[in-house]
Amino acid sequence: MQQSSREIQQLQQIDEFDRQLAHLTRLLDALSQATSTSQQVAVLEQDERVQAWLRSARSQAVVSELRCLSLSELFAILCLPAMMQEHVLSAQPEGNNLSLAVRTLSDALSRVNTFYSSIGGLLGYQRKCLEIMRAAVLAELQGCDASEACTPVTFHMPKGPDLAGPDGRRLAAQAAATGLEALPHMAEIYPLGGAGDRLGLKCEVTGASIPTAMLPYCGRTLLEGLIRDLQAREYLYYQLKGFQQMTPIAIMTSDAKGNHQRVLQLLESYNWFGRGQDAFRVFRQPLVPVVSAEDGRWLLPEAMQPVMKPGGHGAIWKLMLDEGVFDWLYQHDREAAIIRQISNPMAGTDATLLALSGAGYADGRSFGFASCERAVGAAEGMNVLMERQIPRPDGRGVEYAYNVTNVEYTEFERLGICDECAEGSQFSRFPANTNVLYVGLKAAEGAVRAGVRDGGGAALPGMIFNLKKKVTYQDAVSGRERTVHAGRMECTMQNLVDSLAQRFRAPVPDERHSVLNTFVVYNKRRRVTSSAKRKRAPGSTSIHQTPDGSFRDLMLNARDLLQRCNLLHVPEVGTVEQYLAKGPGFIFLYHPALGPLWDVIAQKIWGGALADGAEVVLEVAEACLVDVQVEGSLQVRADAVVGQVEPALAVNYNQIVSRRDIQISQINGRQIWYRNGTNSHHPVSATQDSANPQLPLHKEFSHVTGTASAEEPSPVSAKSTSLHSEAVTSGSERLVYSSRCGRIRLNSVIVRNRGIDWAHPGNVYWQHKVQRHETCSIVLHGQAEFEASRVILEGNLHFEVPDGFRMVVTADGGRLQTSLLPIGGQPSWEWRYKMGSQGDIKLTREEAGHSSSPLARSDSTELPFSYVI
Incomplete structure (x- = not known):
């Protein structure tokens, strides 16, 4: 039968891949016998392609620069001609920048070589890319069902507690209580290395691209939001136990868009959020080369600067081993960690993270997922319980391996998974993977070490290569514009779990699936995830995974919370179309330390109402609001939310x-x-x-x-x-949780003003960047208190209370009267927290046993602030 032109092209591709693979395999075999870097360099110098490059007249300028490199850097550069990528060195920068260009390139390649050491370093990375591309071309040529070549597996629906179910509040309280007990043994891990290309963020000053971590969500960066969520859980623990915990935070960055330096600058600008530099461990993942799917050629848009992007969040595990992060966490007496992605600001909602910690830590489990419902056809992975039949080591029959895992949407077809609705439901039959994870540190480290030893596995979990993406670039060698299918090898962070499977001699019955070492905790989707990964197209109503969509979900959550607080009226958020055209029906934002559990917040806020278009901002942890009606805008901001920054x-x-x-x-x-x-x-x-x-x-x-x-x-x-x-200097300051913080108490108060200008064209709601006609603003400095009862706060008002004072606002003949009282070191009231036998937290308000007299207006003491009513 005559072959089509496409088939001929595919056969030629396979021949080219085979030629390159044979060459790389020979080289890697020879390198495996070398016992030092100098011996590895000698092996490459004997390679015919390297020798040809070294002798080439065009290469001499670069060759002269190699004398200044270390052996490891020299090895990385010689890998390029050895794996047929000498074109990366053929286009040289203009001027006197060659030395810098060579050093920059060698440094980047050395990092890739070190990271992929378990599969042969830089050469192993290229070989793996070629193997994946060859397999894809062969599968297309043969017209086979890719799933036929896979190991037979069975996928089950994972079982786990459902915090959004009929008994969800009780389950959430119990799991969160266990999570609080686990908090002294928990760490936080934030993978921030992604480039965030789809958001298109630009620096307002320089116009340079900036990474996802810098997204100004609700008026602050996404990274600050994650720290605030953690601070809220620590503060809740402090209130219950009387002890302050300082949770260590490990952050993986990358050099994409200056990510690493920007994250460090952000941490330094916030003085490490009062936690001290020693509470953070920041480490970089390497950028990996983008490879043409047609011939394995690296993309080169600029002289000696191949296209390099982060190699997926799965790089985090081996980097934690290489960079000593596991050991650092053990030194802090940590046994497990919560992992959050920077683009998802919603995971800290209510009990989600505490319940995940509790479900994992209580039974010493190895790996867990916070999951939720998933729409059919969504470009996101699924959580499944995977059952595999694996031959026993002695060859006598099979073992049954079980673990909850993630299957990326790009892998559904290969694995034979049909993305369809569950019976009687509008959602997918398998839940969504959200990348909100629990990990047992010893289990993870053991799996990674085994992967390094065996050449893959948990060291490079869930390797994928997306061959379908088209890339257009200006080739630095030919000067021509090229459009090719290209990609890079990426590892998926959550697929470390595939190396943590439990093995049994017989199938595990369904009723025992919920007690496996890997697990799932379910909650309502918008209380687990609502990511801000991409920029909404102008005029589009598609807001999924955009900042606009995430903020709308935040307001939907706020409405659920306020209804739990028994407000008589909470406006509707509005349909997507209404929200995009006019903004949300209201805005309610609060510091997570107000709870973070909704059942705690519902004891601090009770009754009252929000008018349509109202705005309430509560940047305070200690609040008592009873029957407060807001018709307009109310903003309460404490500069000491949970305590004060003090010298270390x-x-x-x-x-x-x-x-x-x-x-x-x-x-x-x-x-x-x-x-x-x-x-x-x-x-x-x-x-x-x-x-x-x-x-x-x-x-x-x-x-x-x-x-x-x-x-x-x-x-x-x-x-x-x-x-x-x-x-000590400010760099050594620490945030100390205490009662020396801002407080507000409002009882039967009406706030009435013109509020937000909802028609203003400059409003950006997800940034909380809004224009206001009027607002009632209350600013609390240090240990300051504000109190009002049975008054109407009408018009554009600003109250500012100095540290150590309590301002009391009363009504006198239809006019507002303010009194300023010294606190005397003790708060006039505070909440006492107590946990019940079922994990429920009860608050009681305790009044101070002393009273103070107002400062007389004739007092000669000069107050540091003025008050205008």
């Missing part, structure tokens, strides 16, 4: 207990801590300290402040007479 003491921050009975005084540039109620400015004595065990006991934190001198008493003993610390 020689303190173990995971041992800090309640500071309600401690006050601070400055003496000769030092801080001395005193118990409230002791005689004026006398340190607590040893006798007093031992008599009252509620005084916090601090341990030395030498890597923060250094060793105490012989003349200065150590600030850490139970028998210390005082707690001292040298005055």
Whole structure:
């Protein structure tokens, strides 16, 4: 039968791939015998393609630069001609930039070579790409069903607790309670290495592309949102236990769009969010070359600058091993971690993350997914319980391997999965993979080490190569514009779980699927994920995975929360079309430390109503709002939401207990801590300290402040007479959770003003960038309080309360009257948290046992702020 031109082309492609693969395999076999980098360089120098390149007249300028490179950098450069990519070196930059270009290229290639060491480094990466591309061309040529070549597997619906089900609130409370108990043993891991090309973010000053982490969602970067969510869980733990936890955070960045430097600059600009630099571990994933699917050629749009992009979030596991991140987490006594992607600001909603932690940590499980319903046809993966039959090592029959896993949507056809609705449902028969994960650190590290030893597996989990994407670029060698199918090898972070399967001699019955070592926790979709991955096209009503769509889901969640708070009226958010045309029906934003659990928030906010088009912003954790009606805009902002930033003491921050009975005084540039109620400015004595065990006991934190001198008493003993610390720089400051924070109490208050200008063309709601006609603004500095009862706050109002004072607003003959009272170190009221036997958290409001007199207007003391009513 006569072959078509396409078939002839495919056969030629396969021949070319085979030629390159044979050459690379010979080289890798020879390199495997080398025992040092110098021997590896010698192997490459004997290769005929490398020798030809070294002798070429066009190469001499580059060859002369090789003398300045280290052996590992030299090896990386020689890999290019060895794997038939010498064109990367043939186009050279103009001017005197050759030396810099060679060093930059060699550094990037060396990182790739190190990362892929388990499969042969840079040469192994190229071979793997060619193998995948060859297999795809062969499958198309033979017209076979790709799923026929796969190992037979059975996919089951994963079983797990459903926080959105009929008994969801009880399950959520119980799982969240366990999650809080686990918090001292948990870490956070944020993969931020993605380029975020689909968002098209640009720096407003320079116009340069910027990564996803910088997206200004609700007025702050996405990274800050993740830190606030974590801070909220730590603050809830503090309120229940009396101890402050400082959760270590590991962040994977990349060099795409200056991601690494921008993330570091952001952390430094926020002074490491009051956590200290030692609470973070920032490490970079390598960028990998983009390869033409037609011939394996690297794309080269600029001289000596091949197209390189992040190799997928799955790179995180081997990098954590290579960079010592696992060991760093163990040094912080961490056993497990929550993993969140930067583009999903919704995962911290209500009990989702605490329940995931609790479900994993309670039984020492190895890997878990937060999952939700999935629309049929969505470009997102599925969570499935995979059952595989694997031959036993002794050859006698098979074993049954089980693990919950993720299947990417690009793999459905290959694995024979039909993306269809579940019976009687509008959603897919398998739930969505959200990349909100729980991981047991020892299990993960063990799997990665085994993968490195065996040459793949968990070291490079879920390797995929998308061959369908077209790329148009200006070729730096020929000068011509080229459009080719191209891609890069990527690893999927969540598919580490495939190396954590449990094996059984017989099939596991359905009723036992929920107790496997890998697991799923379900919740309503918009309480688990609503990502901001791509920019909405102008005029389009398709808002899925856009910032616009994510913010709409945020407001839908806010409406559910406010209804739980028993508000008499909460406006509808509106249809997608209404939302895009006019904005949401209301805006309600709050600091997550107000809860973060909705059942906690519903005890701080009760009753009242929001008028259509109302705006409420509560940047405060300590609030008591009863029967508050907002007709317009109300903004409450505390600059000390959960405590205050203080100079870093020689303190173990995971041992800090309640500071309600401690006050601070400055003496000769030092801080001395005193118990409230002791005689004026006398340190607590040893006798007093031992008599009252509620005084916090601090341990030395030498890597923060250094060793105490012989003349200065150590600030850490139970028998210390005082707690001292040298005055330190702002870089050593820490956020200390305490009652020294802002508070607001409103009872039967009406806020009435013109609020947001909803017709203003400059409004960008998902950025919380809005124009207002009027607003009622309340600013709380430090340990400040605001209180109003049975009043109408009408018009454009601004209240600003200084640190250490309480402002009380009352009505006097139809006019507002303000009084300013000194707090005296103790809050006038505070919430006491208590956990019930079923995990439910009950709040009781405790009033201070003392009263203060208002500051008379005739008082000669000059107040630091003025008040205009």
